Amino acid sequence: MKILIIIPAYNEADNIERVINNLTNNFPEYDYIIVNDGSTDETSKICKANGFNLLNLPLNLGLAGAFQTGVKLAYEKDYEVIVQLDGDGQHDPKFIDKMLKMMNNTDSDIIIGSRFKEEKMSLGIRMIGSAIIKKAIKITTGCSITDPTSGMRLFNRKMMREFAYNINFGPEPDTISYLIRCGYKINEIQVKMNERVAGNSYFNLKRAMQYMINMVVSIVFIQWFREKVDEKCQIL
Amino acid sequence: MSNTLRILLIIASFITTYWMLRKIRKSQIKIEDTIFWIAISILLLIISVFPNIASFFSRLMGIQSASNFVFLFMIFVLLLKVFMMSIKISQLDHKITSLVQEIAIRNKEFDDQLKKVLSTSENH
Numbered sequence: 002m003k004i005l006i007i008i009p010a011y012n013e014a015d016n017i018e019r020v021i022n023n024l025t026n027n028f029p030e031y032d033y034i035i036v037n038d039g040s041t042d043e044t045s046k047i048c049k050a051n052g053f054n055l056l057n058l059p060l061n062l063g064l065a066g067a068f069q070t071g072v073k074l075a076y077e078k079d080y081e082v083i084v085q086l087d088g089d090g091q092h093d094p095k096f097i098d099k100m101l102k103m104m105n106n107t108d109s110d111i112i113i114g115s116r117f118k119e120e121k122m123s124l125g126i127r128m129i130g131s132a133i134i135k136k137a138i139k140i141t142t143g144c145s146i147t148d149p150t151s152g153m154r155l156f157n158r159k160m161m162r163e164f165a166y167n168i169n170f171g172p173e174p175d176t177i178s179y180l181i182r183c184g185y186k187i188n189e190i191q192v193k194m195n196e197r198v199a200g201n202s203y204f205n206l207k208r209a210m211q212y213m214i215n216m217v218v219s220i221v222f223i224q225w226f227r228e229k230v231d232e233k234c235q236i237l
Numbered sequence: 238m239s240n241t242l243r244i245l246l247i248i249a250s251f252i253t254t255y256w257m258l259r260k261i262r263k264s265q266i267k268i269e270d271t272i273f274w275i276a277i278s279i280l281l282l283i284i285s286v287f288p289n290i291a292s293f294f295s296r297l298m299g300i301q302s303a304s305n306f307v308f309l310f311m312i313f314v315l316l317l318k319v320f321m322m323s324i325k326i327s328q329l330d331h332k333i334t335s336l337v338q339e340i341a342i343r344n345k346e347f348d349d350q351l352k353k354v355l356s357t358s359e360n361h
Contacts, residue, residue: 059339060332060335060336168265168266168267169261169264169267169268214272215269218272218276219268219269219272223261223271223275226261226262227261228262228263
């Protein structure tokens with residue numbers, strides 16, 4: 002099975018070398034692509050110096066735009082499965098194998114690497130947002146996604162086509178809730194995530210607030226009115 | 238606030254929300270860009286259903302009538318939105334410029350390398 006790991010990276014100069022070396026040394030069976038999202042630090046230089054597989058965006062598009070670039074590449078190069086991993090080493094590639102098996106066994110379209118499927122959610126300011134989004138998805142779709150904000154996700158080829166070419170298909174919880182409503186199968190698997198070793202998270206308080214408002218309004222209100230993917234396919 | 242104004246505001250907020258949702262359905266706008274318009278519609282709806290809110294604020298600010306407060310408030314919010322949009326447009330403009338420059342530079346690099354390869358192959 003042809004698998005591509007997509008690693009969106011924004012100012013990850015301190016992490017990217019460690020992350021990719023771990024990937025190429027311990028998991029050479031997977032292809033990977035770094036999507037450098039217009040970083041202002043040395044990320045692109047380091048990738049080029051090491052000969053890493055790199056897509057360099059000349060501008061900052063944001064996570065959704067960067068991820069979509071990777072998905073487009075994967076779709077055009079006929080990959081069957083894509084995995085989204087963070088560039089800061091929080092996600093351990095050893096779980097990809099388990100995710101793949103789960104996808105094949107349960108015939109799922111998306112597998113989310115969840116921190117809280119079997120383990121209790123720790124209380125903290127950062128988790129409040131996640132809990133609110135979880136509740137919003139539960140109320141509107143009836144499905145429990147234990148870790149909707151997890152950045153470790155696996156998508157099959159059917160999903161790739163949608164994510165590659167549609168507007169409003171960011172790799173975010175509101176898209177997940179929309180896809181549940183469209184009848185796609187989404188499953189979760191317990192993973193362990195590492196703490197960020199170096200650098201800062203893209204999220205500051207203002208961004209986090211904005212993100213929360215967007216997600217909650219989008220999940221609770223807007224998703225009801227969106228055209229279902231399958232309906233659209235029939236029209237085409 | 239007169240009943241006519243209230244009804245007008247209610248109709249306007251429903252039309253705005255309907256319009257935005259239609260645009261989302263047709264995949265013509267990003268969801269995060271509609272949040273502002275939907276929030277404004279809900280606010281106007283609340284003000285027209287409970288006009289006491291507007292009267293309270295107009296008394297507080299020494300404005301003669303509640304409808305004047307609603308007008309002032311809307312002008313203020315729209316000004317803010319226009320201001321934010323100007324910033325956004327300016328940033329977009331800058332982004333397009335750098336994109337075009339980037340493409341031009343890449344093209345030249347590509348052409349130069351192609352010429353180099355062609356000339357070396359001719360020499361052989």
